Amino acid sequence: METENNIPLVELPAYxxxxxLLLTLIQQEKVDIYDIPxxxxxxxxxxxxxxxxxMDMEVTTEFLVLAAQLLYIKSRDxxxxxxxxxxxxxxxxxxxxxxVERLLAYRTFKQAAQVLEGLETSSGRSYYRxxxxxxxxxxxxxxxxxxxxxxxxxxxxxxxxxERAEKGEEIQLVEPDEISIDVMLxxxxxxxxxxxxxxxxxxxxxxxxxxxxxxxxxALLELLQSGKVRAEQLTLLSDIMIFPxxxxxxxxxxx
Amino acid sequence: xxxxxxxxxxxEALLFVAKNPLTIxxxxxxxxxxxxxxxxxxxxxKKRYTVDSCGLKLLEINGGYKLGTKPEVAxxxxxxxxxxxxxxxxxxxxxxxxxxxxxPVTRGEVDFIRGVQSDRxxxxxxxxxxxxDVGRKDGPGRPILYATTEQFxxxxxxxxxxxxxxxxxxxxxxxxxxASTIE
Amino acid sequence: xxxxxxxxxxxEALLFVAKNPLTIxxxxxxxxxxxxxxxxxxxxxKKRYTVDSCGLKLLEINGGYKLGTKPEVAxxxxxxxxxxxxxxxxxxxxxxxxxxxxxPVTRGEVDFIRGVQSDRxxxxxxxxxxxxDVGRKDGPGRPILYATTEQFxxxxxxxxxxxxxxxxxxxxxxxxxxASTIE
Numbered sequence: 001m002e003t004e005n006n007i008p009l010v011e012l013p014a015y016x017x018x019x020x021l022l023l024t025l026i027q028q029e030k031v032d033i034y035d036i037p038x039x040x041x042x043x044x045x046x047x048x049x050x051x052x053x054x055m056d057m058e059v060t061t062e063f064l065v066l067a068a069q070l071l072y073i074k075s076r077d078x079x080x081x082x083x084x085x086x087x088x089x090x091x092x093x094x095x096x097x098x099x100v101e102r103l104l105a106y107r108t109f110k111q112a113a114q115v116l117e118g119l120e121t122s123s124g125r126s127y128y129r130x131x132x133x134x135x136x137x138x139x140x141x142x143x144x145x146x147x148x149x150x151x152x153x154x155x156x157x158x159x160x161x162x163e164r165a166e167k168g169e170e171i172q173l174v175e176p177d178e179i180s181i182d183v184m185l186x187x188x189x190x191x192x193x194x195x196x197x198x199x200x201x202x203x204x205x206x207x208x209x210x211x212x213x214x215x216x217x218x219a220l221l222e223l224l225q226s227g228k229v230r231a232e233q234l235t236l237l238s239d240i241m242i243f244p245x246x247x248x249x250x251x252x253x254x255x
Numbered sequence: 256x257x258x259x260x261x262x263x264x265x266x267e268a269l270l271f272v273a274k275n276p277l278t279i280x281x282x283x284x285x286x287x288x289x290x291x292x293x294x295x296x297x298x299x300x301k302k303r304y305t306v307d308s309c310g311l312k313l314l315e316i317n318g319g320y321k322l323g324t325k326p327e328v329a330x331x332x333x334x335x336x337x338x339x340x341x342x343x344x345x346x347x348x349x350x351x352x353x354x355x356x357x358x359p360v361t362r363g364e365v366d367f368i369r370g371v372q373s374d375r376x377x378x379x380x381x382x383x384x385x386x387x388d389v390g391r392k393d394g395p396g397r398p399i400l401y402a403t404t405e406q407f408x409x410x411x412x413x414x415x416x417x418x419x420x421x422x423x424x425x426x427x428x429x430x431x432x433x434a435s436t437i438e
Numbered sequence: 439x440x441x442x443x444x445x446x447x448x449x450e451a452l453l454f455v456a457k458n459p460l461t462i463x464x465x466x467x468x469x470x471x472x473x474x475x476x477x478x479x480x481x482x483x484k485k486r487y488t489v490d491s492c493g494l495k496l497l498e499i500n501g502g503y504k505l506g507t508k509p510e511v512a513x514x515x516x517x518x519x520x521x522x523x524x525x526x527x528x529x530x531x532x533x534x535x536x537x538x539x540x541x542p543v544t545r546g547e548v549d550f551i552r553g554v555q556s557d558r559x560x561x562x563x564x565x566x567x568x569x570x571d572v573g574r575k576d577g578p579g580r581p582i583l584y585a586t587t588e589q590f591x592x593x594x595x596x597x598x599x600x601x602x603x604x605x606x607x608x609x610x611x612x613x614x615x616x617a618s619t620i621e
Contacts, residue, residue: 109532112538165370335456
């Protein structure tokens, strides 16, 4: 069967890859894909790769890897068969089997690619508009984002802000003797800012631990001193009222 | 007989895909017809589109032609493209209320009052056109100042910000605990 | 008359401005008609487009409808775009067929099946909008998963992925075995 060892001239200019080349050789030989005459095909493969000449390195590597695999299988074929229970035997069978499966899978998709190519030609080419949605939307009045929202809802939202500030939840989580004056300063200032019409001194000194009251008083004193709040007392025994000043807003953006 | 069907079809397809209006010269070149013939075919197309069951229209813009939709069907197109408006989140409402009362105000100030970050809510409000950038505050970092927009006033039927119910008045209406502490 | 002219016009206009294929359900909702009636109108439109002097075509894709140009006029549009249509290379077709049948799939899986690097072909397909990134696969390196696009269906005149020609059953079985060795 090895009478004609001359390599048939392969007239395919470019292979999609080593599997493509191998498949082409097998088809040319008209042999069953499940029963590849490895020795002959391997030689043809190596020769074809040699003839393919200079290709970019990556592609060459892929061809060489398969060439090496084929030669390996071929060399195993030529060796006398070891006893059945030998592990190498299994290894060689696996290699062969894997190669066949890869070839079959590749052939399937190669055929599918040809089917797609046929579809591409037969379906003809349709073109579509590039729709300028932005342009279309420009003419459409956007829906009112406040739809269904009454002023009352806005007020309630504001109340929630006030409520949260009054609760001062962050502070209550901290042990009293760990309250830093900075945290309390922000807490007091936040509450004063939310009451531009003034806040009673008593109301500002929230009931809490002695330490909390002391610290918030210190915070208030510091705010008074820095001019961020001012205090007013209309008559001698009336409530002291605390107001935010313009300077109260100067805390910002240094966080 | 008078009309060239394949060229009319090609003309319609060209006008259909064209991004910009196509001039008679260009159409004549592509269709390999003379300008007069192109005009004739355009006229034919225009006539075809006049039937009531047709939603398309031949538009002439700056001496060029393209396809558009008839004004009568505009309302359907609006339905197709109208984005369902998403209700504002509670966070966005809170930010909006703070900006409404304290404007102009910076993001840092809003964050401070709310005790939480407000950037997402603020971005939503700006995107929806309820709040806008009105300049920068003097001071370190020159942060952006935000205020409510005309659209905001319009929605609540306010003629100007002076029309905003002031906190005191609103308090009187609300007898809940929070309101009563404000006085 | 049997047909509702204004709704037919609206239907045509909607198809004209829509970015994505429109389903019968959506059209029925916008046009305030029942689905059967919409189907009837679509059929009417389709019929209208069959005349030779019409350059448009109604296409069904993934259960939605879309307007396109007739293949017969493609060459004129290619002149307008100054882009002679380029057929896909064999490599691109191979990659595309693997993605179409195995989606979602990673580049590594495609490379393995083809026995050769597919990055160039894959990039071309992504660029042409026939294939897109649909997420990442769990596992080492979290490689990108690719799938075909709606443009893919349009390009090959398929109404949906179910329209894809069946691969030979036998080969598919083997192919699955191979796939499992890849993981």
